[in-house]
Amino acid sequence: MPDTDEFERLIKENMGLVHACARRFIGRGAEYDDLTGAGSVGLVKAARGFDPSRGFAFSTYAVPLILGEIRRVFRDGGAVKLGRTSKEKALALLKTADALRERLQREPTVGELAAAAGTEPAETAALLSAMLPPVSLTDPEGTGENDIPVESGEERVLEKIMLFTALGQLSGEDRALVRLRYFENLTQTEAGRRLGLTQVQVSRREKRVLERLRALM
Numbered sequence: 367m368p369d370t371d372e373f374e375r376l377i378k379e380n381m382g383l384v385h386a387c388a389r390r391f392i393g394r395g396a397e398y399d400d401l402t403g404a405g406s407v408g409l410v411k412a413a414r415g416f417d418p419s420r421g422f423a424f425s426t427y428a429v430p431l432i433l434g435e436i437r438r439v440f441r442d443g444g445a446v447k448l449g450r451t452s453k454e455k456a457l458a459l460l461k462t463a464d465a466l467r468e469r470l471q472r473e474p475t476v477g478e479l480a481a482a483a484g485t486e487p488a489e490t491a492a493l494l495s496a497m498l499p500p501v502s503l504t505d506p507e508g509t510g511e512n513d514i515p516v517e518s519g520e521e522r523v524l525e526k527i528m529l530f531t532a533l534g535q536l537s538g539e540d541r542a543l544v545r546l547r548y549f550e551n552l553t554q555t556e557a558g559r560r561l562g563l564t565q566v567q568v569s570r571r572e573k574r575v576l577e578r579l580r581a582l583m
Contacts (some may be wrong), residue, residue, distance in 0.1 A: 370477040370487050376413040376424060377476070377491060383425060384409050387432045396439050407492055408435035414488040429527045456493040459483055532582035540575045547572060 384405035391401050412428035462483045466474040474482070480490040533541055539561070546557040547568075554568040561568070 370480075373413050373487055373491075374476050376416065377409060380409060380413075380424065380428060381406070383428055384432055387429065387436055391436055391440075394440065400439055401436050404435040404439045405432045408432035410488060410492045411435070413491075426527055430531070455485070455489075459485070459490060459493055529579075532579050535582055536575065536578070540571070540578075543568065543571060543575060544579075 388401035388405050408431040412431045476491050480487040546552045555565045558565050558568040
């Protein structure tokens with residue numbers, strides 16, 4: 367697990383990924399707060415388990431965990447649920463946070479709150495994420511407004527990660543077709559020559575591959 371400062375940085379800088387993932391599930395019967403709450407739990411798990419020595423970006427590691435927690439909302443049929451013990455811990459954390467806020471005259475960090483409560487930073491962040499409403503990306507003053515940005519850098523990152531994850535599930539031949547058509551910008555006839563297919567065969571296969579990519583994403 368990263369040290370406390372790095373853990374907090376990963377959480378703070380990547381909340382946009384949570385909102386980007388949650389927006390993909392709007393209109394499916396779950397409250398936006400429930401989606402972002404679940405996604406926050408996934409983000410905490412990602413920050414806790416991330417190992418930069420493996421050579422990939424944090425966002426690549428985090429997105430599947432965030433999406434997994436959000437999908438669990440639908441599998442479980444409701445919002446993020448806490449057991450009785452966890453709920454009592456979370457309520458105690460909120461009281462501790464109020465006391466710290468008054469003493470420090472500022473918002474306490476996760477590390478400070480964990481130290482005051484005698485809990486691990488990861489557990490502290492997870493409990494707070496599950497209990498507290500998400501902070502809007504367009505509400506830096508904390509007014510309670512929850513406007514959803516139409517487009518963000520995180521949205522583009524999410525789309526790219528999901529695309530390459532979906533491409534990884536295609537056969538080698540289908541990936542080659544996508545590369546020739548959409549990365550090298552060849553015509554169907556030119557791609558067909560490379561693959562030993564006719565233009566009609568390329569057209570049919572391309573349609574099938576695009577339908578599968580849409581389903582995977």
